[in-house]
Amino acid sequence: MTLLRMLSFLSLFLLPFSTFAADVLDTGDTAWILTSTALVLFMTLPGLALFYGGLVRAKNVLSVLMQCFAITCVVTIIWVIGGYSLAFSDGGAFNDWIGGTSNFFLANMGRDSLSGSIPESTFSMFQMTFAIITPALIVGGFAERMRFSAMLMFSIVWFILVYLPICHWVWGGGWLAQMGLLDFAGGTVVHITAGVAAIVTAMMLGNRKGFSTTQMMPHNLTMTVTGAGMLWVGWFGFNAGSAVAANGDAGMAMLVTHISAATGALTWMAIEWIKFGKPSALGIVTGMVAGLGTITPASGFVGPMAALLIGFTAGGVCFVATTTIKQKLRIDDSLDVFPVHGVGGIMGTLFAGFFVAAQFGGAGLAEGMTIGSQMGVQIIGVLATAIWTAVLTFAILKVVGLVVSLRVTVEEETEGLDLVLHEEQGYNL
Numbered sequence: 001m002t003l004l005r006m007l008s009f010l011s012l013f014l015l016p017f018s019t020f021a022a023d024v025l026d027t028g029d030t031a032w033i034l035t036s037t038a039l040v041l042f043m044t045l046p047g048l049a050l051f052y053g054g055l056v057r058a059k060n061v062l063s064v065l066m067q068c069f070a071i072t073c074v075v076t077i078i079w080v081i082g083g084y085s086l087a088f089s090d091g092g093a094f095n096d097w098i099g100g101t102s103n104f105f106l107a108n109m110g111r112d113s114l115s116g117s118i119p120e121s122t123f124s125m126f127q128m129t130f131a132i133i134t135p136a137l138i139v140g141g142f143a144e145r146m147r148f149s150a151m152l153m154f155s156i157v158w159f160i161l162v163y164l165p166i167c168h169w170v171w172g173g174g175w176l177a178q179m180g181l182l183d184f185a186g187g188t189v190v191h192i193t194a195g196v197a198a199i200v201t202a203m204m205l206g207n208r209k210g211f212s213t214t215q216m217m218p219h220n221l222t223m224t225v226t227g228a229g230m231l232w233v234g235w236f237g238f239n240a241g242s243a244v245a246a247n248g249d250a251g252m253a254m255l256v257t258h259i260s261a262a263t264g265a266l267t268w269m270a271i272e273w274i275k276f277g278k279p280s281a282l283g284i285v286t287g288m289v290a291g292l293g294t295i296t297p298a299s300g301f302v303g304p305m306a307a308l309l310i311g312f313t314a315g316g317v318c319f320v321a322t323t324t325i326k327q328k329l330r331i332d333d334s335l336d337v338f339p340v341h342g343v344g345g346i347m348g349t350l351f352a353g354f355f356v357a358a359q360f361g362g363a364g365l366a367e368g369m370t371i372g373s374q375m376g377v378q379i380i381g382v383l384a385t386a387i388w389t390a391v392l393t394f395a396i397l398k399v400v401g402l403v404v405s406l407r408v409t410v411e412e413e414t415e416g417l418d419l420v421l422h423e424e425q426g427y428n429l
Contacts, residue, residue: 026117028246033122036241040129043234044136045072051227051285052140055335058219059416060144061426067148071136071155078159079128080106086160087167088127096175099168116244126241131167134190135159140335141198142205145413148421150406157396158197162389166193170381180366181381182356182374184253185242187297187349188385195342196389199325199333204397205407207332209414221281228285232261235292239299249363253299257292260311264291267315286340290318293344298352303361310351318343346382353378 049068053061075083085103092100102108106124115123135155142151169176170189183189208216218224239257243250268287273279294314295307302310321339325331333339353374356362365374400406407413412420419425 024117025114025119026245029117029244030119030122032246032250033118033126033241033244036237037122037126037129039234039237040126040133040241041072043231043238044068044129044133047227047230047234048133048136049227050223051231051289052143052335054220054223054225054227055140055218056143057216057416058426059418061219061418062422062424063148063417064139064143066422067139067151068136070148070152071139072132074152074156075132075135075159076128078156079124079131083131083159083164084124084127086164087131088124088172090173091168095173096178097168098165098174099172118244123244126244127167127171130186130190130238131159131163134163134186134194137190137194137337137341138197138201140337141202141333143334144417145205145208145334145407146201147405147408148417150400150404153400153404154201154396154406157400158393161396162193162197162392163189166385166388169384176377176381176384179377179380180369180374181377182301182352183297183349183381184300184352185239185296187293187345187352188381191293191296191341191345192349192382192385193389195338195340195345196386197393198337199331199342200390200393201397202331202333202338204394207330208334209410211332212326212330218282225281225285228288232288232292235261235296239296243300249300252303256302256304256307256310257295257299259304259307260291260295260314261288262291263308263311264288264294264315264318267291267312268319271316271319286322286336287315287319290314290340290344293341294318294348294351297345297348298355301352301356301363303355305361306351306355310348310355313347313351314344317347346386349382350375350378 045068049065052064052068056064082101082104084106085101086099089099089103091098109120109124111119113120135158138158139151167189168174170181170183171177181188210216235257236254240250240254243253265284265288268290269279269284272283291311291314295310298306298310318340321343322336325333325339354360354371356365356374357371358364365371397406408417408420
């Protein structure tokens with residue numbers, strides 16, 4: 001009997017380590033995701049706030065900073081009340097579409113609760129930072145003309161009806177996850193949703209006074225470049241953190257993220273230099289964001305050579321999209337959210353399905369998948385995300401418009417949102 005017990009005990013060490021890994025806290029993984037969480041929040045505050053704040057005119061700088069802060073706070077509260085549960089819990093019979101209510105107010109989350117190899121509290125907080133930055137990105141589409149009250153109402157309802165379902169579809173075990181959609185860090189969940197919502201909002205609110213006839217130059221490019229640098233650094237948490245482990249996937253995600261950002265920045269700069277005779281600081285940082293947004297869904301699946309191509313394509317295509325939307329279509333997507341994030345998210349999601357193949361240096365297709373079938377899933381994911389977002393954004397704005405005025409008056413827009421809505425000024429010179 002003693003011998004049998006010894007053999008049974010020893011046999012435990014012969015089983016694959018992965019059998020136990022999901023139930024054991026890994027302090028290395030935990031430390032990395034805690035760091036990544038701080039980096040992703042850093043992207044919104046102060047990164048995105050400064051990036052957007054510098055791009056608007058001086059009379060509206062505080063309104064943009066205020067919107068980013070307010071969205072951070074209100075999304076946090078919604079996430080605790082029910083957002084996390086609806087995104088990541090089991091929805092039972094409705095699980096294909098939305099999560100359940102079992103974890104409202106984080107009721108089942110204790111100090112010892114685990115999500116894989118990290119505390120569930122850490123996983124929830126990490127995902128919360130993604131939830132925060134997505135509606136904050138939309139601010140760039142309606143900057144300098146939307147009422148603060150309307151912005152708050154829209155952001156709350158949009159987050160519940162658009163972000164949470166799509167997050168569950170892709171990352172929470174919903175129907176797109178079951179189909180095998182590849183979206184490592186948010187091409188569909190973050191960038192396509194924000195981009196599509198931004199351009200729908202821009203069209204529904206109408207152009208700013210003087211758009212296309214008056215130059216609306218950024219008031220503080222130093223602030224914008226500072227914010228851009230913070231976004232670049234924070235994006236390592238965004239993409240490499242999405243491995244939810246301190247492993248090779250995280251390392252490769254960080255590497256390809258940096259490659260794509262640098263390539264996108266140089267490509268945009270080169271196009272401007274050739275077309276206008278001089279490279280601009282605004283161009284190089286916008287190209288960087290395009291490279292970052294485009295690599296995001298593919299970051300955990302592709303290799304360095306693919307990252308070079310993705311960054312190059314992002315810089316070129318997003319540049320053309322920006323000029324097309326503003327100059328040809330005359331749509332005042334104030335801070336170019338759709339041509340940079342929306343177009344970048346679409347391209348990146350499609351690139352993920354192609355360059356994941358092992359022959360292109362990727363992580364390899366899932367068993368039973370071919371490049372053709374994977375690309376079919378990616379296309380379905382892009383279309384479903386874009387259509388759901390466009391329809392719901394339109395409907396939400398219509399309803400919010402019945403409650404409060406969506407847009408400030410012409411006189412208020414002329415005076416500036418800082419004074420009209422907040423009775424403050426960004427500068428007292």
